[in-house]
Amino acid sequence: MVFIVRGFRQSIPDSEYFDPWESQNWDFHRRIAGWYRELPVHLTTKEVSTRMRNFNKLYGDLFNSEEINSSFSRVGSEKSIIDAAVVGSKFLVEWRDISRAIQLIDDGDGQVLLDAEVQEAMPFFSYKSSQVSNSLISLKLQQYTTVDFVKRLKTSSNRTMALRPTSLAGWVWALICRDVVENITYTKCSGFEICGRELPNLTPSGKMILHCSGTCQKRASRKKASSNL
Numbered sequence: 330m331v332f333i334v335r336g337f338r339q340s341i342p343d344s345e346y347f348d349p350w351e352s353q354n355w356d357f358h359r360r361i362a363g364w365y366r367e368l369p370v371h372l373t374t375k376e377v378s379t380r381m382r383n384f385n386k387l388y389g390d391l392f393n394s395e396e397i398n399s400s401f402s403r404v405g406s407e408k409s410i411i412d413a414a415v416v417g418s419k420f421l422v423e424w425r426d427i428s429r430a431i432q433l434i435d436d437g438d439g440q441v442l443l444d445a446e447v448q449e450a451m452p453f454f455s456y457k458s459s460q461v462s463n464s465l466i467s468l469k470l471q472q473y474t475t476v477d478f479v480k481r482l483k484t485s486s487n488r489t490m491a492l493r494p495t496s497l498a499g500w501v502w503a504l505i506c507r508d509v510v511e512n513i514t515y516t517k518c519s520g521f522e523i524c525g526r527e528l529p530n531l532t533p534s535g536k537m538i539l540h541c542s543g544t545c546q547k548r549a550s551r552k553k554a555s556s557n558l
């Protein structure tokens with residue numbers, strides 16, 4: 330079993346938080362894959378930064394922002410165009426890796442993401458040469474999560490090992506890991522045409538859900554009521 334620690338949230342610019350647990354963003358990784366697929370083939374640096382800014386406004390930074398700042402703006406001045414491009418490409422490369430991982434999972438080949446040996450067959454992921462002996466998922470988890478020990482039940486004295494995301498990218502890769510290890514499958518929410526959300530057969534909190542949100546639940550029950558008239 331893969332457990333994810335509750336309580337991770339990403340701060341967003343206007344001093345609020347994006348809390349993927351609270352907002353039940355169990356399909357966040359799959360939506361990023363969808364957004365990546367919809368991108369035009371060629372993007373200018375400016376277009377990349379616009380996408381990144383729009384994303385950050387809603388969900389906060391994909392990475393631990395300190396991690397990026399320490400390497401790119403130590404001098405304390407505004408980021409140069411080149412630095413901004415580096416940050417932008419890091420963002421885009423991560424989107425691409427997420428999208429390719431989801432594609433493999435959807436094609437029924439998700440297990441290769443846990444397999445270190447097949448790495449050479451997948452040169453399209455952003456491996457660093459110093460990390461060659463790990464599977465893609467273990468690399469991503471090393472990069473964006475840490476391990477914690479949690480009580481699954483308040484009354485229990487036993488602790489279980491769980492992944493703690495250290496950034497939004499960690500939340501995404503923890504979900505991908507869970508999908509592969511536990512064969513999580515997704516179906517469209519009843520309001521998919523409007524909300525665009527998918528529902529896992531089992532959420533990280535161990536629940537089965539029928540709608541992505543209260544809004545879709547209400548819409549579905551209204552629809553049902555009107556069809557019964």
Ligand SMILES: [Zn+2]
Pocket residue numbers: 518519520521524525526540541542545
């Ligand atoms: Zn919905």
